[in-house]
Amino acid sequence: xxxxxxxxxxxxxxxxxxxxxxxxxxxxxxxxxxxxxxxxxxxxxxxxxxxxxxxxxxxxxxxxxxxxxxxxxxxxxxxxxxxxxxxxxxxxxxxxxxxxxxxxxxxxxxxxxxxxxxxxxxxxxxxxxxxxxxxxxxxxxxxxxxxxxxxxxxxxxxxxxxxxxxxxxxxxxxxxxxxxxxxxxxxxxx
Amino acid sequence: xxxxxxxxxxxxxxxxxxxxxxxxxxxxxxxxxxxxxxxxxxxxxxxxxxxxxxxxxxxxxxxxxxxxxxxxxxxxxxxxxxxxxxxxxxxxxxxxxxxxxxxxxxxxxxxxxxxxxxxxxxxxxxxxxxxxxxxxxxxxxxxxxxxxxxxxxxxxxxxxxxxxxxxxxxxxxxxxxxxxxxxxxxxxxx
Amino acid sequence: xxxxxxxxxxxxxxxxxxxxxxxxxxxxxxxxxxxxxxxxxxxxxxxxxxxxxxxxxxxxxxxxxxxxxxxxxxxxxxxxxxxxxxxxxxxxxxxxxxxxxxxxxxxxxxxxxxxxxxxxxxxxxxxxxxxxxxxxxxxxxxxxxxxxxxxxxxxxxxxxxxxxxxxxxxxxxxxxxxxxxxxxxxxxxx
Amino acid sequence: xxxxxxxxxxxxxxxxxxxxxxxxxxxxxxxxxxxxxxxxxxxxxxxxxxxxxxxxxxxxxxxxxxxxxxxxxxxxxxxxxxxxxxxxxxxxxxxxxxxxxxxxxxxxxxxxxxxxxxxxxxxxxxxxxxxxxxxxxxxxxxxxxxxxxxxxxxxxxxxxxxxxxxxxxxxxxxxxxxxxxxxxxxxxxx
DNA sequence: TATGAATGAGCTTTCATTCAT
DNA sequence: CATGAATGAAAGCTCATTCAT
Numbered sequence: 001x002x003x004x005x006x007x008x009x010x011x012x013x014x015x016x017x018x019x020x021x022x023x024x025x026x027x028x029x030x031x032x033x034x035x036x037x038x039x040x041x042x043x044x045x046x047x048x049x050x051x052x053x054x055x056x057x058x059x060x061x062x063x064x065x066x067x068x069x070x071x072x073x074x075x076x077x078x079x080x081x082x083x084x085x086x087x088x089x090x091x092x093x094x095x096x097x098x099x100x101x102x103x104x105x106x107x108x109x110x111x112x113x114x115x116x117x118x119x120x121x122x123x124x125x126x127x128x129x130x131x132x133x134x135x136x137x138x139x140x141x142x143x144x145x146x147x148x149x150x151x152x153x154x155x156x157x158x159x160x161x162x163x164x165x166x167x168x169x170x171x172x173x174x175x176x177x178x179x180x181x182x183x184x185x186x187x188x189x190x
Numbered sequence: 191x192x193x194x195x196x197x198x199x200x201x202x203x204x205x206x207x208x209x210x211x212x213x214x215x216x217x218x219x220x221x222x223x224x225x226x227x228x229x230x231x232x233x234x235x236x237x238x239x240x241x242x243x244x245x246x247x248x249x250x251x252x253x254x255x256x257x258x259x260x261x262x263x264x265x266x267x268x269x270x271x272x273x274x275x276x277x278x279x280x281x282x283x284x285x286x287x288x289x290x291x292x293x294x295x296x297x298x299x300x301x302x303x304x305x306x307x308x309x310x311x312x313x314x315x316x317x318x319x320x321x322x323x324x325x326x327x328x329x330x331x332x333x334x335x336x337x338x339x340x341x342x343x344x345x346x347x348x349x350x351x352x353x354x355x356x357x358x359x360x361x362x363x364x365x366x367x368x369x370x371x372x373x374x375x376x377x378x379x380x
Numbered sequence: 381x382x383x384x385x386x387x388x389x390x391x392x393x394x395x396x397x398x399x400x401x402x403x404x405x406x407x408x409x410x411x412x413x414x415x416x417x418x419x420x421x422x423x424x425x426x427x428x429x430x431x432x433x434x435x436x437x438x439x440x441x442x443x444x445x446x447x448x449x450x451x452x453x454x455x456x457x458x459x460x461x462x463x464x465x466x467x468x469x470x471x472x473x474x475x476x477x478x479x480x481x482x483x484x485x486x487x488x489x490x491x492x493x494x495x496x497x498x499x500x501x502x503x504x505x506x507x508x509x510x511x512x513x514x515x516x517x518x519x520x521x522x523x524x525x526x527x528x529x530x531x532x533x534x535x536x537x538x539x540x541x542x543x544x545x546x547x548x549x550x551x552x553x554x555x556x557x558x559x560x561x562x563x564x565x566x567x568x569x570x
Numbered sequence: 571x572x573x574x575x576x577x578x579x580x581x582x583x584x585x586x587x588x589x590x591x592x593x594x595x596x597x598x599x600x601x602x603x604x605x606x607x608x609x610x611x612x613x614x615x616x617x618x619x620x621x622x623x624x625x626x627x628x629x630x631x632x633x634x635x636x637x638x639x640x641x642x643x644x645x646x647x648x649x650x651x652x653x654x655x656x657x658x659x660x661x662x663x664x665x666x667x668x669x670x671x672x673x674x675x676x677x678x679x680x681x682x683x684x685x686x687x688x689x690x691x692x693x694x695x696x697x698x699x700x701x702x703x704x705x706x707x708x709x710x711x712x713x714x715x716x717x718x719x720x721x722x723x724x725x726x727x728x729x730x731x732x733x734x735x736x737x738x739x740x741x742x743x744x745x746x747x748x749x750x751x752x753x754x755x756x757x758x759x760x
Numbered sequence: 761t762a763t764g765a766a767t768g769a770g771c772t773t774t775c776a777t778t779c780a781t
Numbered sequence: 782c783a784t785g786a787a788t789g790a791a792a793g794c795t796c797a798t799t800c801a802t
Contacts, residue, residue, distance in 0.1 A: 002786075021297070023213040027772060037788045042773070104297040107211070107352075118356075125353070148350075148362065148369050155349010156342045162297075163315070163341045166308075172338065179338050186376045192761080217797060227763045229799080238797065382782080401677070403593040407776060417784045419778085428776065487591070487674040487732075498736075505733070528742065528749050531733045532726045539725010540718075542677075543695070546688075552718065559718050566756045572765075597793060607767045612794070 006044045008034045010058070013051045018097035022052055022105050052101075052108060053116045059102055060120045063088070067127050077135035078188055085157070085177040093173050096165050103162040125154050141187045149187070156180060196234045198224045200248070203241045208287035212242055212295050242291075242298060243306045249292055250310045253278070257317050267325035271374055275347070275367040283363050286355050293352040315344045332377050339377070346370065386424045388414045390438070393431045398477035402432055402485050432481075432488060433496045439482055440500045443468070447507050457515040458568055465537070465557040473553050476545050483542040505534045521567045529567065536560060576614045578604045580628070583621045588667035592622055592675050622671075622678060623686045629672055630690045633658070637697050647705035651754060655727070655747040663743050666735050673732040695724050712757050719757070726750065 012034035016025050027048055031038045045051045066087050070080050092099035108117050132146035157180060164172040202224035207215050217238055221228045235241045256277050260270050282289035298307050322336035347370060354362040392414035396405045407428055411418045425431050446467050450460050472479035488497045512526035537560060544552040582604035586595050597618055601608045615621045636657050640650050662669035678687050702716035727750060734742040 005786090026770085038772090039774080039788050039790095040786075043786065048772070107294040145365075145369070148365065151350050151353045151362070152346045152369065152373065155353070156346040159345010159348060160338075160341050163345070172341070175335075175338065179335070179342065183342065183373075186373075195761095216795085221764095228797090229763050229765095230761080232798070233761065385782090406774085411785095418776090419784050419786095420782080422777070423782060484677040525745075525749070528730075528745065531730050531742070532749065532753065535729010535733070536722045536726040538729060540721050543721045543725070552721070555715075555718065559715070559722065563722065563753075563757075566753075575765090596791085608793090609767055609769095609795080610765075613765065618793070 002044070005034075005036065005040065008036065009041055009044055009051065010055060014055060014095070014097050014101050017052070017055075017105065018100040022101075022108065049108075052105060055098075055101060056106075056120045057116045059098070060116070060123060062091070063124060063127075077131055077138070077140050078185070080131060081184060082177070082181050085180055088157070089161070089173060089177045092161060092165070093170065096168060099161055100165045103158050103165070121154075125150050128154055135188075140189060142189060144187060153180070153184065156183070192234070195224075195226065195230065198226065199231055199234055199241065200245060204245060204285070204287050204291050207242070207245075207295065208290040212291075212298065239298075242295060245288075245291060246296075246307045246310045249288070250306070250313055252281070253314060254317070267321055267328070267330050268375070270321060272367070272371050275370055278347075279351075279363060279367045282351060282355070283360065286358060289351055290355045293348050293355070311344075315340050318344055334377060343370070343374065346373070382424070385414075385416065385420065388416065389421055389424055389431065390435060394435060394475070394477050394481050397432070397435075397485065398480040402481075402488065429488075432485060435478075435481060436486075436497045436500045439478070440496070440503055442471070443504060443507075457511055457518070457520050458565070460511060461564060462557070462561050465560055468537075469541070469553060469557045472541060472545070473550065476548060479541055480545050483538050483545070501534075505530050508534055515568075520569065522569060524567060533560070533564065536563070572614070575604075575606065575610065578606065579611055579614055579621065580625060582606075584625060584665075584667050584671050587622070587625075587675065588670040592671075592678065619678075622675060625668075625671060626676075626690045627686045629668070630686070630693055632661070633694060634697075647701055647708070647710050648751075648755070650701060652747070652751050655750055658727075659731075659743060659747045662731055662735070663740065666738060666743075669731055670735045673728050673735070691724075695720050698724055714757060723750070723754065726753070 009030065013025075013030045016029045016033050020029070027038050027041055030051070031041055034041075041051075045054065066084060070083055075083070092102075102120075106117060106121055129146050129150035132141065132149050135141045136143065136146055157176075160172065160176045160180070164170070164176065199220065203215075203220045206219045206223050210219070217228050217231055220241070221231055224231075231241075235244065256274060260273055265273070282292075292310075296307060296311055319336050319340035322331065322334075322339050325331045326333065326336055347366075350362065350366045350370070354360070354366065389410065393405075393410045396409045396413050400409070407418050407421055410431070411421055414421075421431075425434065446464060450463055455463070472482075482500075486497060486501055509526050509530035512521065512529050515521045516523065516526055537556075540552065540556045540560070544550070544556065579600065583595075583600045586599045586603050590599070597608050597611055600621070601611055604611075611621075615624065636654060640653055643650075645653070662672075672690075676687060676691055699716050699720035702711065702714075702719050705711045706713065706716055727746075730742065730746045730750070733739070734746065
């Protein structure tokens with residue numbers, strides 16, 4: 001089944017890009033890491049850019065699934081946020097390479113097509129904002145601009161991830177969700 | 191005076207890199223923006239990488255100056271942070287191109303030499319941490335891990351800057367320091 | 381029957397090569413046009429070059445058949461030429477794609493193996509020359525160098541075909557044999 | 571002066587392309603023949619295609635100059651044609667490589683931009699046609715379709731050139747203009 | 761010091777060909 | 782025989798850097 005190779009390429013790309021950065025990674029590097037020929041990469045992706053796009057698209061998909069899943073649970077906003085943060089960080093602790101790629105290569109501006117990548121950040125921030133808006137409507141949190149709040153917390157989250165993965169400091173990564181939740185709690189009324 | 195050209199090159203680089211990203215910017219692009227010949231760039235910088243290094247070094251220097259200046263004033267931690275945030279954002283509002291470069295290209299990993307750039311972030315976080323440590327010693331703030339706190343706020347600050355500059359949303363940029371200060375205040379005892 | 385596929389491939393190749401040129405045609409293009417898999421092409425042809433060789437070989441064979449047939453008829457040189465021109469053009473009017481390939485790709489110089497293709501032109505010119513030589517022996521035509529004559533008329537014929545197919549100008553293609561015959565008649569004594 | 575290199579590249583390209591054909595010629599081949607680096611080629615031409623375009627454009631320009639010059643002389647059509655043929659062939663005898671490129675690569679169909687090359691043929695045929703039209707108006711020649719006539723002679727001319735250069739047969743090349751003129755004369759009234 | 765043409769290593773991408781199924 | 786995924790050599794092109802002027 002061809003999807004097996006697509007997965008191998010994705011994983012190899014994540015590995016190599018996390019180490020050398022997107023622009024210092026050659027298609028040959030990815031191919032060697034994936035134990036495939038260069039040509040094979042092009043049977044699954046139209047271009048080098050598309051590989052990065054795919055990585056982000058996949059991660060966005062996963063996050064949206066988590067969010068949909070949690071929404072279905074109909075839990076409190078506070079619990080919602082805690083769950084999401086836990087799962088978000090859990091993924092990164094298990095795959096720090098992926099984390100590094102996601103936080104570092106998000107500014108990719110390869111010409112005009114970087115749709116998925118810019119959108120990855122946008123969408124997550126909007127999802128966070130939606131949660132705050134709803135919480136605000138339910139008077140669960142203090143009256144603070146939900147958009148600013150979302151951007152603020154998203155920045156803090158990614159900043160902590162990046163910092164922890166750059167050292168690397170697995171301890172900080174473990175403590176981060178708890179720490180962030182405590183900060184968030186300050187905006188909750190009860 | 192030769193330093194005039196060095197400044198022109200730096201400004202041109204900031205301008206172009208903020209628009210196209212470091213790796214999509216050619217030396218020729220910078221030269222044209224600076225209205226100089228390509229060869230002239232090499233009279234002031236040893237390499238393309240070094241130009242980016244210089245931009246970050248210069249910004250780091252400026253921030254350290256602000257910090258030194260504020261430390262000399264011997265003001266309260268709260269006031270200190272407010273002043274620093276105000277000045278940090280003021281620079282970026284006046285020069286959004288510079289802001290974009292600083293927040294986007296910080297992950298530059300050109301082989302081994304990215305000393306200055308990684309350090310820019312590190313140093314600022316450490317400076318922030320120092321402030322929290324001192325404030326903690328003076329019982330000005332609640333008992334929270336100062337390192338985590340510094341990373342958290344630094345991430346939030348840069349996240350807001352990046353978001354505001356990407357849209358671009360000058361309004362958010364103006365409101366950000368006030369908003370961040372309010373968040374910080376929640377952790378202050380008095 | 382396997383020859384059916386060989387025919388399908390030939391026709392597909394003629395179609396695609398006439399549109400994109402030999403070097404801009406990929407094996408995949410031919411395969412898709414033939415509604416076959418790429419691998420299948422290699423069951424009938426050793427290489428891409430060989431497909432072009434085959435097209436030319438087939439056309440040469442057809443022309444030689446026509447010539448043999450006409451020779452058997454034992455008609456006058458003038459009639460011979462007229463018949464040959466009529467049949468030659470008739471094929472091309474019915475299959476302009478084939479015509480385009482034959483007149484355009486004749487200069488194929490893929491390294492050393494282009495035997496058949498160079499020979500296609502050579503052989504036709506020689507055939508034409510033979511006719512003139514014979515006519516000269518029979519004092520049917522004026523005393524003009526038969527080789528120059530053959531090259532001259534062959535060039536004129538192919539030039540008209542190419543021009544008519546490039547536009548395309550089916551009217552010119554129809555008038556061409558008659559026009560060429562009238563020019564040829566000038567060299568006949570009677 | 572940079573134009574010197576442009577000339578060196580053109581000549582090298584003519585040399586190599588005439589030997590290997592356009593598609594079998596690599597930029598490196600041209601560079602080596604020109605004793606320049608590959609990169610230098612791109613300082614003078616945007617692409618490989620553009621080099622071929624330039625070769626044709628230059629030749630067209632030369633032919634148009636010859637035509638303009640002869641028109642200024644106000645000579646008879648017969649003399650006009652003779653002069654033009656003589657000069658056209660003279661160029662090719664002096665530079666057979668150029669001749670081979672011009673007659674062989676004229677069908678270049680590199681995507682959509684082959685403007686100059688298609689036009690080279692078109693323009694020359696039209697120029698020839700104009701001469702016949704004028705001669706017809708002056709009753710210098712018999713009443714024959716000038717367009718068909720132009721295409722016919724152009725094909726014959728190029729066919730002879732190609733044949734003579736392919737062998738190569740310098741004798742045929744020398745005799746060709748005289749031979750062609752005699753054919754043309756048969757259509758002249760006096 | 762300023763210039764910009766020359767350089768060539770290095771990159772992405774293509775595609776004819778192979779071969780296991 | 783048919784298939785089409787895998788292969789990797791090969792090509793066009795870019796661009797940081799050099800250096801003669």
